[in-house]
Amino acid sequence: MGPTPEPAFPPGDGSPGLAGAQGSGAMAWWRLEMVCAPELEESLLWKLPTLGISRVALTHRPESPQRCLLLAWLPEIDWPAPERVELARALAPLGEPFGLSLPPLAWHRQDDEDWSLSWKQHWQPDPVGQTLLILPAWLEAPADQAHRRPIRMDPGSAFGTGSHPSTRLCLEALEALAEQRGGLGALAPLEGLRVADLGCGSGILALAALRLGACQVAAVDTDSLAIRSTTENARLNDFTVGDGSLAPAQLRLALGSASTLEILLEGRPADLLLCNILAPVIEALSPSFRSLLAPAGVGFLSGLLVDQAPGLEKVLAAQGWRAQLVARQESWGLMRLEIRRDVA
Numbered sequence: 001m002g003p004t005p006e007p008a009f010p011p012g013d014g015s016p017g018l019a020g021a022q023g024s025g026a027m028a029w030w031r032l033e034m035v036c037a038p039e040l041e042e043s044l045l046w047k048l049p050t051l052g053i054s055r056v057a058l059t060h061r062p063e064s065p066q067r068c069l070l071l072a073w074l075p076e077i078d079w080p081a082p083e084r085v086e087l088a089r090a091l092a093p094l095g096e097p098f099g100l101s102l103p104p105l106a107w108h109r110q111d112d113e114d115w116s117l118s119w120k121q122h123w124q125p126d127p128v129g130q131t132l133l134i135l136p137a138w139l140e141a142p143a144d145q146a147h148r149r150p151i152r153m154d155p156g157s158a159f160g161t162g163s164h165p166s167t168r169l170c171l172e173a174l175e176a177l178a179e180q181r182g183g184l185g186a187l188a189p190l191e192g193l194r195v196a197d198l199g200c201g202s203g204i205l206a207l208a209a210l211r212l213g214a215c216q217v218a219a220v221d222t223d224s225l226a227i228r229s230t231t232e233n234a235r236l237n238d239f240t241v242g243d244g245s246l247a248p249a250q251l252r253l254a255l256g257s258a259s260t261l262e263i264l265l266e267g268r269p270a271d272l273l274l275c276n277i278l279a280p281v282i283e284a285l286s287p288s289f290r291s292l293l294a295p296a297g298v299g300f301l302s303g304l305l306v307d308q309a310p311g312l313e314k315v316l317a318a319q320g321w322r323a324q325l326v327a328r329q330e331s332w333g334l335m336r337l338e339i340r341r342d343v344a
Contacts, residue, residue, distance in 0.1 A: 028076040030084070033106040036068055038330050039098040041164055042278060042303065044070060047094060049225065051087065052078075057123060058163050076109065126162055129175040131184050132208060134162040137236050149211045151204060152236040162204055165329035166302040170205050170276050173300045173327065173334055177272070178212045188213025196261055196270035196292050198285065199277040200253070203230030209272070210239050210250055218252045218264035227255050258288035265292065273299035273337065279308040283315050289337070290319075299337030306333040 036044065041058060048056055055073040079087075084107060092102045125142055126134040133148035135141055141150055153162070162168065175184065182189030190213040197206045197219035203226075206217040221227055234241050234251050242249035252264045273293040275282055282301055293299050301323070304312060309325040312335065316323040320340055327334040 029110050030074045030076055030079055031108040031110055032070075032072040032074060033108065034070045034103050036070055036103055037098070037100055038068060038165060038332065039100060039305065040094055040102075041068055041070070042166075043094040044091070047091060048072060051090060054225070128162060128168055129172045131175060132171055132211070134204070150237075151207050151211055153202060153204065153233050154236060165332040166276055166304075166334070167204060169327050169329055169332065169334035170274060170300055170302045171208050173302075173336075174205070174208050174212060174274075177298065182213070186213075190214045190272075193272055194218075194265075194268070194270045195272045195274065196265060198258060198261055198273065198275045198292065199281075200230050201226050201276070203233045203251075205274045205276060206230065206251060207233060207237055207239065209274070211237070214272070216248075216250055216252065218261060218270065220254050220256045220258075220261045220264065222255070222257055224255055227253060258285050258292065262288070262291045269294040269297065271297045273297065275299065276302040279304035279312055283312060286316055286319060286321075289321070293337070293339075295339055297338075301335040301337055302332070304333055304335065305331050307331075309333050309335060 034044075045056065045058070048054070053072050053074060057071045059069045059071070084105070088102070088105050091105075095102050123136050125136065125139060125145055127145055127148060128134060131147075131149050133141060133145050133150045135150045135152050137152050137154040141148065151162075162171065174190075178184055178186075178189035181193075182191065190209060193209070193214040195206065195209045195214045195217040197203075197209075197217055200206055200219035200221045203219065206219045209217055219230060221230070230251075230253055231241055234253075239251050240249040242252040254260050254264055269290075269292055271294055273289065275285070277285075282304065289299065301312075306325065306328050313323045313325070316337065317340075322338045322340045323335050325333050326336045
């Protein structure tokens with residue numbers, strides 16, 4: 001979901017994304033299904049690509065928000081029974097920090113012609129907040145959602161598609177800021193805002209900021225698959241992406257962490273900092289926030305569990321920040337970050 005302090009987490013294996021995974025010959029697939037607690041979602045989304053599994057989808061049902069269904073598609077020829085047993089062993093330790101046991105893995109075989117349609121069935125237009133619409137690239141907006149601001153997405157690897165509570169918290173916070181600044185009825189309520197996205201993943205938060213009118217976003221991630229995914233999604237939305245030249249671009253993007261983001265900002269801290277990553281990583285990166293966020297700026301920190309907020313607030317307060325938990329969904333929280341005026 002985002003960067004770690006250097007050295008980074010291991011990147012994905014470079015496997016082709018969902019849209020390009022079919023081979024030239026007929027083959028069968030395993031569809032892996034697992035019901036998991038919200039605490040495990042981000043760890044699974046990080047771990048699976050490191051094991052060579054990049055075709056992943058997450059679904060949250062409104063009627064049971066505490067239950068998430070994780071689905072993954074694996075070539076049958078590469079995953080015989082011993083490998084599937086070993087996968088369960090490799091994933092089991094992810095629950096230990098939360099005191100949870102890994103739920104059982106369910107395996108379903110499906111033919112080659114079915115798999116690409118199968119995962120698409122789990123991804124439908126998804127309204128967020130009052131005005132945003134996460135829209136699969138192969139679909140048009142439904143008539144009753146045509147008034148919303150679309151964010152077109154094509155999942156190229158296991159990165160956020162907007163269904164995770166921490167992502168939705170950030171998207172809703174962006175809308176709330178837009179309402180404060182210019183009103184959601186305005187064409188570009190975040191007009192003039194410069195945004196920094198620390199850990200861009202699929203780029204969904206950066207694209208939402210641009211869709212709401214931000215003039216420019218600088219974004220980084222330590223995973224090359226995330227950079228590729230963000231670039232492709234930006235182009236789907238007709239936003240210009242920096243290519244290293246001097247030509248201006250709406251999105252400036254680079255592989256790296258906080259120090260790279262500072263370079264992208266060219267010594268001018270952003271008006272808004274987005275940081276949707278896990279709490280221990282936020283804490284580790286927090287000393288860099290002063291160089292990323294302008295004195296009058298605002299930060300939105302998500303990806304943290306609600307019970308982690310008090311400890312993180314103390315760490316940030318010691319560095320001169322006013323950090324406050326302002327929203328929550330399920331067990332996930334969002335903090336608003338500003339410089340304390342008595343120490344600014």
